[in-house]
Amino acid sequence: MKLLQEQTQKLKIGESLIIQTASRLLIPFIQLFGLYVIVHGHYSPGGGFQGGVILGASFVLLALAFDQKFSMQYMSEKTSGLLANTGALIFVGTGTLCAIFGGLFLHYSALDVLIPLGPIEWRSFGIFIVEVGVGLAVMSNMAILFWVLGSNGEMDEGL
Amino acid sequence: MIWILDLLILSLLVICAIAAINIKDLLSATIIFGVYSFLMCLLWAEMGAVDVAFTEATVGAGISTVLFIAAILHTSRRSKD
Secondary structure, three states, X not given: OOOHHHHHHHHOOOOOHHHHHHHHHHHHHHHHHHHHHHHOOOOOOOOHHHHHHHHHHHHHHHHHHOOHHHHHHHOOHHHHHHHHHHHHHHHHHHHHHXXXXXXXXXXXXXXXXXXXXXXXXXXXXXXXXXXXXXXXXXXXXXXXXXXXXHOOOOOOOOO | OOHHHHHHHHHHHHHHHHHHXXXXXXXXXXXXXXXXHHHHHHHHHHOOOHXXXXXXXXXXXXXXXXXXXXXXXXXXXXXXX
16 A cells, blocks of 8 residues: 555656646736736625635645646745735724724725715725735735645645 | 436446445545545535535545545554544
8 A cells, every 4th residue: 555645656647748837828817817806796696705715726736737846936925924814804904904993893885084086986996995805815825834744734745 | 417327427426435434544544534525515416506616626535535544644554443
């Protein structure tokens, strides 16, 4: 009963030129689609969570096709933690600002006091701000979850 | 609601669920679980819940399959029971 990792090292699976070139071409379009899903989330199916998962999956694809170190050049462990906390702060901060300016938690039309756009415009814009926060948090959490699981918690070499 | 399509997807779903818990090879079980997730996504989309179907396709069939494979890589491939 052999470990999969030993078989992988012996057979040198994962060093394929075709897969590396295809993922180089695909990753910008995957990230563009993830941004579209986040930004267009309040008009059509999608939203912060799904778009964040798609953005995180692009980093997972980078780590699978190349190396974990190569993927961590583009988003380091520190940046990932910072982005996750920024996303959570945007979500809670928007809700708390609504509560401070006289509404309930996440009652966006109360933000009309801050910048006068009209309550209807603020209901649409508030959902957008919250979904950007959710997308940031989910993206960095999905990427760091895969890095920790793939490298056995040591973050030096992965799949 | 097209009930023939519904019945087809549901029967494939049950087959995939039974196969995923009975198979001994954990890598195969993971791939069959991905197929199960994608059939579930088709079923949600066919019933009109497109948002849930989107979540199921990205999380269930996309990320969780990769995470399962990353976890299997550090254990043995064949299950003991």
